[in-house]
Amino acid sequence: MAAFPKRPADVPWAPGRLPGIGHARQLITDPLPFVRSLPTYGPVVKVGLGPRPLYMATTIELVRDVGLGRAGEFHRDNLIEPVAPFTGRSLVTLSGSDHRRRRRLIAPAFHRNRIAVYAESYAEIAEQWLGTLPVGTPFEATPYVDKLAIDTLMASLIRADVGADARSVLSSKSPELLAEASIRTILPVAVAELRRGAHRRFLDTSDRMRAEAKNVVAEYRRHGDDRGDLLSTLVNHVDPGTGEFLGDEDIVDELVGFVMGGIESPAGMLLAFLHELTHSPSARSEVIDEIDDVVGSGPVEAHHATSLPATRRALMETMRLWTSWITLLDARGEIRLGDLTLGGGVQIGMSPQAIHHDPRNFPRPAAFEPHRWLPGHESEARDTAAIPFGVGVRNCPADLYSWSALTIQAAAILQNFVPVAQDDGAPRTAVGYTTKGVGIRPNSVRISLFPRGARPAR
Numbered sequence: 001m002a003a004f005p006k007r008p009a010d011v012p013w014a015p016g017r018l019p020g021i022g023h024a025r026q027l028i029t030d031p032l033p034f035v036r037s038l039p040t041y042g043p044v045v046k047v048g049l050g051p052r053p054l055y056m057a058t059t060i061e062l063v064r065d066v067g068l069g070r071a072g073e074f075h076r077d078n079l080i081e082p083v084a085p086f087t088g089r090s091l092v093t094l095s096g097s098d099h100r101r102r103r104r105l106i107a108p109a110f111h112r113n114r115i116a117v118y119a120e121s122y123a124e125i126a127e128q129w130l131g132t133l134p135v136g137t138p139f140e141a142t143p144y145v146d147k148l149a150i151d152t153l154m155a156s157l158i159r160a161d162v163g164a165d166a167r168s169v170l171s172s173k174s175p176e177l178l179a180e181a182s183i184r185t186i187l188p189v190a191v192a193e194l195r196r197g198a199h200r201r202f203l204d205t206s207d208r209m210r211a212e213a214k215n216v217v218a219e220y221r222r223h224g225d226d227r228g229d230l231l232s233t234l235v236n237h238v239d240p241g242t243g244e245f246l247g248d249e250d251i252v253d254e255l256v257g258f259v260m261g262g263i264e265s266p267a268g269m270l271l272a273f274l275h276e277l278t279h280s281p282s283a284r285s286e287v288i289d290e291i292d293d294v295v296g297s298g299p300v301e302a303h304h305a306t307s308l309p310a311t312r313r314a315l316m317e318t319m320r321l322w323t324s325w326i327t328l329l330d331a332r333g334e335i336r337l338g339d340l341t342l343g344g345g346v347q348i349g350m351s352p353q354a355i356h357h358d359p360r361n362f363p364r365p366a367a368f369e370p371h372r373w374l375p376g377h378e379s380e381a382r383d384t385a386a387i388p389f390g391v392g393v394r395n396c397p398a399d400l401y402s403w404s405a406l407t408i409q410a411a412a413i414l415q416n417f418v419p420v421a422q423d424d425g426a427p428r429t430a431v432g433y434t435t436k437g438v439g440i441r442p443n444s445v446r447i448s449l450f451p452r453g454a455r456p457a458r
């Protein structure tokens, strides 16, 4: 490991930078090998984001210092231009006291008690979804899992009947907006906008999505009752301490932000889980045995979300391997990364992929080993280095929500079927990946489902 740099000039550049565009080629076309290699160059490494240096913190200690605000103050103003056309000023782009206030106001929507209510719908939706899956024949799981993720989010976000059009515009446009937003983040916006067709489509789609979100919020305001969903909480909550509440525009911003954050990540994670489990028969058997013991032949219910530890270990190991690839922040004033002081205005980056694939945190980092999360196996998994939901003030507000949904979905699938990989015996590491904004997912998950009781030999 290189010595800790003391001055900005001592911080090494990652190799492969090109004039003007920096590391845009690696970041846009194949970021995983690139970001995972960064810790080998030092605890802080410069990456070219266009012509500007991005200081990547590559150790978990520095990542925690940044996330928890110990390294200095950070903001997200530079993300406003790339993403504001669709998310407006939502949590993702707010900073400082505005961000803290907004987090406080949306927190009740993700309270444990509310999640228990949403969890009932996860189980129902998973049950209906199982009935749509092809059985006993090879199929590509991606479109089915995407549909499940959309239905699950929409059922907990907007329960009222707001019309199929509004639902479809809100839920179906997020992949293309996310893809364009990440290009606008990596390339200078002026350069990204030279791609005129893509730019125009981005603005039109953003406008359409926001217009639908506005109608839905107006409908909820008119009725004002609690529909037991996320949106009702946003509309009705008044902070008991300050009397503050969210205005209509704030709610539109957060609604669109939840659609952006709440479909792609859970879908990618469930797909990755199916991919990993179908390539690890021992982990698959362990999960199936646990589901048989705990759930038995009765329906999967909301309370199972917290009573399936082996299923959760397999999900945790999936999240370790398939976590997001980058997070970007901007420094406000001076910041300190270990012995290094950086002046105001620099950009700081962190890669959960790099942290989760660093052998100092997780031995044999490329292997899928759910047992590393067993109590007593601390040398195999540093708990503090597991950051699939981020770390600190900007961590995911929906972490419990997502654990609950994924555990219930996993239980519903494996209670009914044995999923088997149908990729001609390719090793699990051979699957490619696609980036979706800051998230990633397997390129293809081709499986067959065999009804339980008719287990194939493998």
Ligand code: HEM
Residues within 6 Å of the ligand: 091, 092, 093, 103, 257, 258, 259, 261, 262, 263, 265, 266, 269, 324, 327, 328, 387, 388, 389, 390, 391, 393, 394, 395, 396, 397, 398, 401, 402
């Ligand atoms: C497996 C599922 C999920 C994963 C792995 C995940 C991961 C993350 C991560 C890593 C961040 C922090 C990004 C950063 O540091 O900037 C984040 C933020 C966020 N996530 Fe999630 N997420 C998931 C599901 C969801 C869902 C279901 C929702 C909404 C219903 C959601 C809404 C958000 C929001 C609004 C933020 C921004 C928080 C802020 O900036 O204060 N996420 N998520």
